[in-house]
Amino acid sequence: MRLRxxxxxxxxxxxxxxxxxxxxxxxPSTATANRPASAPMQAAPAASAPAPREPVDAARVDAxxxxxxALASAIIARGVPGLAVAVVHGERVxxxxxYGRTGGREGERVDADTVFRIxxxxxxxxxxxxxxLVEDGALRWDMPLNQQLPTFQLADAAGSAQLTVRDVLxxxxxLKFHTFDRDLxxxxxxxxxxxxxxxxxxxxxxxxxxxxQNVAFSLIGDVVFAVTGDFYTRLVEKRLxxxxxxxxxxxxxxxxxxxxxxxxxxxRSGRGWTAVRPRxxxxxxxxxxxxxxxxxxxxxxxxxxxxxxxxxxxxxLLADLHAPVVRTPDQLGGSPWRRTRLRNxxxxxxxxxxxxxxxxxxxHAGAVQGYRAMIGLLPRRDVGIVVLWNSESALPSGLMPTxxxxxxxxxxxxxxxxxxxx
Numbered sequence: 001m002r003l004r005x006x007x008x009x010x011x012x013x014x015x016x017x018x019x020x021x022x023x024x025x026x027x028p029s030t031a032t033a034n035r036p037a038s039a040p041m042q043a044a045p046a047a048s049a050p051a052p053r054e055p056v057d058a059a060r061v062d063a064x065x066x067x068x069x070a071l072a073s074a075i076i077a078r079g080v081p082g083l084a085v086a087v088v089h090g091e092r093v094x095x096x097x098x099y100g101r102t103g104g105r106e107g108e109r110v111d112a113d114t115v116f117r118i119x120x121x122x123x124x125x126x127x128x129x130x131x132x133l134v135e136d137g138a139l140r141w142d143m144p145l146n147q148q149l150p151t152f153q154l155a156d157a158a159g160s161a162q163l164t165v166r167d168v169l170x171x172x173x174x175l176k177f178h179t180f181d182r183d184l185x186x187x188x189x190x191x192x193x194x195x196x197x198x199x200x201x202x203x204x205x206x207x208x209x210x211x212x213q214n215v216a217f218s219l220i221g222d223v224v225f226a227v228t229g230d231f232y233t234r235l236v237e238k239r240l241x242x243x244x245x246x247x248x249x250x251x252x253x254x255x256x257x258x259x260x261x262x263x264x265x266x267x268r269s270g271r272g273w274t275a276v277r278p279r280x281x282x283x284x285x286x287x288x289x290x291x292x293x294x295x296x297x298x299x300x301x302x303x304x305x306x307x308x309x310x311x312x313x314x315x316x317l318l319a320d321l322h323a324p325v326v327r328t329p330d331q332l333g334g335s336p337w338r339r340t341r342l343r344n345x346x347x348x349x350x351x352x353x354x355x356x357x358x359x360x361x362x363x364h365a366g367a368v369q370g371y372r373a374m375i376g377l378l379p380r381r382d383v384g385i386v387v388l389w390n391s392e393s394a395l396p397s398g399l400m401p402t403x404x405x406x407x408x409x410x411x412x413x414x415x416x417x418x419x420x421x422x
Contacts, residue, residue, distance in 0.1 A: 064406035084295035103264035103275035119366025127350020159206035263390035265370020337401035
């Protein structure tokens with residue numbers, strides 16, 4: 001097992017971050033820590049029992065996978081630099097394959113162990129680690145945030161006093177979408193941005209609506225440090241990467257660039273796609289977007305999230321993680337497959353939950369400069385798909401809905417447009 005050490009820069013950033021919030025919680029004033037809430041705390045949603053499994057037969061999965069395999073090759077033929085796909089069915093890895101090239105000097109071919117940035121798919125790891133700490137008794141879903149981060153406060157002081165661990169993981173803090181993301185992209189350090197959340201404009205009262213976050217979401221890392229005394233990244237390595245056998249998974253740009261084989265990010269240029277160096281910015285918020293992994297690693301992650309590693313992730317933990325918390329109507333538009341297939345959309349705890357033509361789908365996507373990623377699970381059917389690619393092309397994003405459609409035997413739609421797509 002190859003666990004990477006945190007880079008000195010990342011350690012320093014995290015130490016500063018927990019110094020701003022979590023370190024202050026080591027000796028909070030009684031008045032702050034025990035201040036009575038101004039209104040009754042809303043209960044965290046109870047995890048409903050998962051629907052009985054109705055696994056799809058292997059022949060249908062194999063046929064759908066063969067189509068995805070052919071489409072992935074066709075996408076590369078259209079000029080997309082590199083791509084990796086995994087399909088899992090129960091405990092079986094049906095496909096874990098790379099396509100195209102990494103973009104490195106040697107022009108290596110992408111394979112199942114080639115490492116990509118997974119961007120916001122990292123959020124599922126944050127929710128899962130938090131769930132493990134809840135099971136340990138170190139954390140509670142309904143624990144007020146200011147109990148561990150006593151200096152934390154939003155513009156609505158009374159409302160922010162009600163915010164819980166669950167609210168952070170479900171993006172239910174009341175902040176406007178992507179608060180301070182542009183500053184993060186401009187290389188402002190995370191600790192400074194976290195300290196400025198108190199002056200950030202609100203979209204609604206805390207706990208009343210959904211607003212997707214990266215900076216505020218990463219407060220969960222400060223909470224984890226406060227309750228364990230250990231770095232968030234180190235605990236993910238210890239409690240998730242290692243036991244699941246995610247041997248290529250790392251954090252940070254140093255981790256990516258020291259991988260045996262890794263996919264370079266590509267951006268559009270006048271000559272087509274140009275390889276560039278990965279940007280550091282979103283690596284500074286590890287819970288939100290800090291992980292690198294291969295598609296072989298992500299196949300193991302998908303298998304675990306489908307319930308086939310109960311030694312690491314208990315059934316009750318998974319049911320809780322995947323339980324809808326807040327509606328996300330913004331997800332019902334945009335891409336054609338969303339407009340056509342989605343009947344409802346929610347955010348859970350680090351995961352999105354869709355009603356995909358009557359079937360529950362657990363999903364997340366990720367995007368940073370030069371990389372895109374998607375993971376989609378159909379828990380009742382016991383199948384999942386992961387797609388990672390090292391460019392900003394939209395073509396590979398149609399692979400997951402194509403796979404879902406074949407599994408659910410829905411009317412055929414052309415979600416991968418090989419004629420006009422880019």
